[in-house]
Structure formats: C-alpha cells, structure tokens
Amino acid sequence: MNSPEFAEMTSKRNKIRSLLQTAEPGQRVCIKGWVRTRRDSKTFSFLEINDGSCLASMQVIADHAAPGCDGVTELTTGSAVAVTGALRHSPGKGQKWEILAEQITVYQIAPETYPLQKKRHSDEFLRRIAHLRPRTNKYGAAFRIRSELSFAVHRFFRDQGFIYVHTPIITGSDCEGAGELFRVTALRPGDFRKFDDASADQNDFFGKKAALTVSGQLEAELFALALGDVYTFGPTFRAENSNTRRHAAEFWMVEPEMAFCELSENMDNAEALVKHLVSHALENCAEDLDLFFRFVDKSLPGILETIVSRPFARISYAEAVDLLKQSEKRFEHEIAFGYDLQADHERFLAEQYFGCPVMVYDYPRRIKPFYMRVNDDEQTVAAMDVIVPGIGEIIGGSQREERLDMLEARMAETGLDTSEYWWYLDSRRYGSVPHSGYGLGFERMVMLVTGITNIRDVLPFARTPGNIDF
RNA sequence: UCCCCAGUAGCUCAGUUGGCAGAGCAGGUGGCUGUUAACCACCGCGUCCGUGGUUCGAGUCCGCGCUGGGGAGCCA
Numbered sequence: 001m002n003s004p005e006f007a008e009m010t011s012k013r014n015k016i017r018s019l020l021q022t023a024e025p026g027q028r029v030c031i032k033g034w035v036r037t038r039r040d041s042k043t044f045s046f047l048e049i050n051d052g053s054c055l056a057s058m059q060v061i062a063d064h065a066a067p068g069c070d071g072v073t074e075l076t077t078g079s080a081v082a083v084t085g086a087l088r089h090s091p092g093k094g095q096k097w098e099i100l101a102e103q104i105t106v107y108q109i110a111p112e113t114y115p116l117q118k119k120r121h122s123d124e125f126l127r128r129i130a131h132l133r134p135r136t137n138k139y140g141a142a143f144r145i146r147s148e149l150s151f152a153v154h155r156f157f158r159d160q161g162f163i164y165v166h167t168p169i170i171t172g173s174d175c176e177g178a179g180e181l182f183r184v185t186a187l188r189p190g191d192f193r194k195f196d197d198a199s200a201d202q203n204d205f206f207g208k209k210a211a212l213t214v215s216g217q218l219e220a221e222l223f224a225l226a227l228g229d230v231y232t233f234g235p236t237f238r239a240e241n242s243n244t245r246r247h248a249a250e251f252w253m254v255e256p257e258m259a260f261c262e263l264s265e266n267m268d269n270a271e272a273l274v275k276h277l278v279s280h281a282l283e284n285c286a287e288d289l290d291l292f293f294r295f296v297d298k299s300l301p302g303i304l305e306t307i308v309s310r311p312f313a314r315i316s317y318a319e320a321v322d323l324l325k326q327s328e329k330r331f332e333h334e335i336a337f338g339y340d341l342q343a344d345h346e347r348f349l350a351e352q353y354f355g356c357p358v359m360v361y362d363y364p365r366r367i368k369p370f371y372m373r374v375n376d377d378e379q380t381v382a383a384m385d386v387i388v389p390g391i392g393e394i395i396g397g398s399q400r401e402e403r404l405d406m407l408e409a410r411m412a413e414t415g416l417d418t419s420e421y422w423w424y425l426d427s428r429r430y431g432s433v434p435h436s437g438y439g440l441g442f443e444r445m446v447m448l449v450t451g452i453t454n455i456r457d458v459l460p461f462a463r464t465p466g467n468i469d470f
Numbered sequence: 471u472c473c474c475c476a477g478u479a480g481c482u483c484a485g486u487u488g489g490c491a492g493a494g495c496a497g498g499u500g501g502c503u504g505u506u507a508a509c510c511a512c513c514g515c516g517u518c519c520g521u522g523g524u525u526c527g528a529g530u531c532c533g534c535g536c537u538g539g540g541g542a543g544c545c546a
Contacts, residue, residue, distance in 0.1 A: 044505095124538060
C-alpha cells in the first residue's frame with residue numbers, strides 16, 4: 001500500500017503481525033523491534049527481530065558486504081533496531097517469510113549484562129525482572145491474551161446491551177465483608193499525633209474514613225436499578241495477607257449487575273461469559289495459545305474445549321455436601337452442612353467428580369454476606385460460586401436481597417450499621433426489584449485460559465504482600 | 471498469619487557417611503555452515519543467602535534471620 005518512498009520518508013514501521021498475515025513478496029518494508037538472536041554465516045548473518053505485535057519473530061538476512069548492514073555482527077540479544085529491506089519467501093525451513101536487509105539502523109546495542117538469554121528461564125527468575133519479562137515469548141503471549149480477553153469482556157456485555165459503569169476506586173463504605181481494606185488518607189504522619197482516632201477521620205480529606213474499593217458491587221446495583229443491565233471492569237484492592245498463587249492485593253474484577261434477574265439467569269449469564277471468553281481466545285489468540293498448549297500445559301486444549309462445548313455442572317450446596325460426604329475421598333477439612341466448602345472440596349468437585357466447571361448455589365445464610373437474597377427456606381441464600389478445575393473459585397455471585405425489611409434484618413444480623421448504608425437502602429425503598437450479579441476474577445480467568453498457575457505471572461506487575469517493585 | 475520445601479557461577483542445576491567447588495547453557499576467542507534453543511575447539515567465571523554455633527575441618531550438621539516457592543486460611 002505504501003510506496004517505498006513513503007515508507008522511507010516517514011520511516012513508518014510495518015508490524016510483523018500484519019506482514020505475516022498480508023505479505024506480498026518483493027514488497028519493501030521496515031520493521032522495528034528487538035533482536036532475539038543472531039546467527040552468523042561466513043558472509044551474512046541471520047537476525048530474528050521481534051516487535052511484540054505477535055509471537056513470531058521476523059528473520060532478517062544481513063549480507064556483511066551490504067553497505068547498510070555495517071556492524072551486524074555487533075548486534076546482541078536485546079538490541080533495538082530498525083530494518084528496511086525487501087520481503088521475500090524464505091528458502092529455509094521454519095519460516096515462510098524473511099527480509100533481505102538493505103538498511104539496518106541501530107537504536108541501541110544491549111550489553112552482555114542483558115539478563116534474558118536465548119534459553120528458557122524459570123518463572124521465579126523472570127518475576128524478579130518483571131520489567132523485562134514481556135520480552136520473552138511466554139510473557140509476551142500471556143499479555144497479548146490478557147488484552148484480548150479484556151476486549152472480549154466488553155464485547156460480551158455490549159452485545160447484550162449492558163452499560164459499562166465506572167464505579168469509584170476510593171470508597172467510604174467501611175466494611176462489607178469482602179476483606180481487609182487499604183486505607184486512603186491525605187494526612188501526613190505528624191498529623192496523627194494531633195488527633196485521636198475518630199477526629200483524625202473527621203479532619204482527613206473526605207471528613208470520614210476512606211479506603212480503596214474491594215468491590216464495585218453496591219454502586220453497580222444502584223446503576224442496575226436505573227439502567228437495567230450494567231457491568232464494571234476495573235481494579236480492586238484487598239489488604240489481606242494472602243500468600244497463595246491465586247491471590248493478589250491489586251487485581252481486576254468484572255462485575256455485572258442485572259435488574260429483573262433471578263439466580264438461575266445469573267448463573268446462565270456467568271456460564272455464557274466464561275464460555276465466550278474462552279471461545280474468543282481460541283478464535284483470536286491461536287498462535288499465542290499454542291505456546292501454552294505445547295510448553296505450559298498439554299491438557300489445556302481439552303480443558304478449554306470442555307468449557308466451550310459442555311454445559312457447566314450445577315449443584316446445590318446441600319447436594320454438594322451430601323456428595324462429598326458419600327465420596328470415599330478423605331478431605332483435609334471435614335465436611336458438614338453449615339460450613340463453607342474448602343479448597344480441597346471445591347477441587348474434588350471440579351477436577352475429579354465432574355471434570356468440568358461447577359456452579360454451586362444456595363449456600364447457608366450464616367456464611368454469606370448481608371446482601372445475598374434469603375431463600376424461602378430461611379436457611380439458605382441465593383448465592384452461587386463458579387468453580388473451575390485447577391484454580392477453584394473464579395466467580396462468586398448472588399441474587400441480591402431486594403426486600404427492605406429482610407435486608408435491614410440481615411444487616412443487623414451481621415453487625416452492620418444501617419445508617420452508613422442509607423443510600424444503598426434507598427434503592428430498596430424506591431422501586432426495588434429482584435436483581436442479581438456476580439464478580440469474575442479477571443486474573444483467574446487469564447490463568448484458566450493460559451494454564452499459567454501463578455497469579456503473579458498474569459499481572460504485568462503484581463502487587464502481593466511485601467512486593468511493590470516496578 | 472500458620473505448615474512444609476528451597477537458596478551453590480550471569481541462568482538452570484549436581485555436589486556421596488563433614489575432607490581443597492562441578493556440569494550444561496549464556497559470555498569471550500577462533501573455525502564451519504541458508505542458519506533457526508545452530509554446530510566444533512579453546513578460555514574465563516564463585517561472599518556456596520546472611521549470621522552465630524558444633525568440629526582438627528562445614529556447601530554439607532544445629533540455632534536465628536532474610537529471600538523465594540508450594541500448601542492452608544481469607545476470597546475473585
């Protein structure tokens with residue numbers, strides 16, 4: 001499309017991804033990226049240039065005699081270059097296309113201290129150089145997939161007429177049972193000597209306690225009761241001292257909230273979302289996913305295929321308890337009605353008993369938060385969790401308690417001050433309707449799709465207890 | 471926060487019942503080749519995580535600490 005002159009003049013770069021998709025031989029192109037490896041022959045060198053647009057690198061042939069290729073043999077892994085030349089079919093095995101270099105421009109040579117080598121590194125090592133790991137095949141692929149999945153989240157909801165709501169990051173709702181909060185304050189350390197605890201809050205920026213959000217749910221509910229179907233998709237913060245491979249202090253959560261929606265439709269939507277995200281990745285990230293199929297988890301193709309093609313198992317909490325009691329498997333924690341399902345219970349259901357995602361619903365009211373709708377049996381609430389093999393809980397949701405008197409009773413039961421939630425309770429005073437929603441842990445979703453087993457490896461720069469570098 | 475495991479070269483790891491510290495890869499030099507985790511030859515590479523102790527002698531055994539990993543809890 002661009003004339004050679006135009007490409008030269010503007011130095012416009014061609015992305016390797018689009019060259020590989022639409023290339024025509026003979027075309028003069030310009031790529032800009034980072035040297036992955038150099039292999040020398042007697043009279044010329046092979047370069048592999050990666051620009052991050054896709055997993056594949058572009059092979060470059062640099063003739064040592066060509067005036068524009070001076071100093072090719074100085075190029076090291078990690079160096080940044082621009083290469084202009086003719087695109088042609090590669091006579092070698094392993095790649096369809098290559099560029100016969102006419103001009104190689106060096107942005108910077110990477111010295112030999114560059115930590116990434118032409119070999120496999122451990123995930124633990126790469127976490128310590130998280131600023132460089134997106135330059136590896138695996139992490140480049142993971143973060144391209146993460147990007148595609150976020151796009152797919154928006155497309156899923158937009159196609160169904162949901163409205164995207166930006167709920168606040170800083171909130172004043174003190175507690176809601178979703179974990180420890182990160183406090184937000186504008187006071188300086190010295191100021192705390194001037195005030196006692198209560199007056200410190202009054203003299204702080206907002207005049208009361210503030211914290212980073214642990215969930216946009218309550219605010220999303222208010223918008224659902226105005227706009228119908230809404231969702232949030234943003235960062236979420238938990239100050240829990242959790243040290244596991246599936247918890248982070250800062251993570252992204254997708255939280256749809258649907259008016260005129262009961263628990264079974266809520267579960268339908270959750271199942272459809274998970275299926276849509278997996279399908280989207282299979283259709284749009286084939287090359288990147290193949291890396292994970294081959295090098296990360298060989299059983300991944302089967303797992304993803306099962307998720308897309310088979311209905312999720314659905315089982316009530318009471319049924320799940322009976323089933324676990326009857327199983328011959330010995331569990332680390334005992335199972336009894338009234339106690340929450342533990343990690344090994346959930347894994348047994350998803351991985352061994354059903355072999356597919358499981359939705360467990362109608363949990364005992366005593367172990368669930370105040371906003372979940374009390375069922376007619378008075379003992380359970382209309383809650384649901386989606387449990388997937390390998391990860392455990394990926395979604396938690398419920399039908400919300402829309403009856404004012406019951407909601408107030410539940411708040412009293414769980415020790416909450418109703419006056420703090422006057423705005424939330426107003427939604428049950430003025431045109432309250434049945435409604436439902438859930439929260440999807442976005443990183444856990446990326447883990448599911450890629451087979452990556454540690455949440456720190458699907459976050460660009462993970463925040464976990466004691467770790468805030470980068 | 472609790473339980474378990476690990477920490478040795480730039481990276482991945484071996485190191486026997488306690489006896490002078492090893493390999494592969496990466497890096498350097500030379501050679502060869504339309505190569506592709508290139509190949510062949512040669513070369514260098516150490517606070518054995520820190521600290522205290524046991525011992526004639528500690529990478530190895532013991533205490534404490536730090537860092538990393540796995541599991542549990544909390545949850546998404």
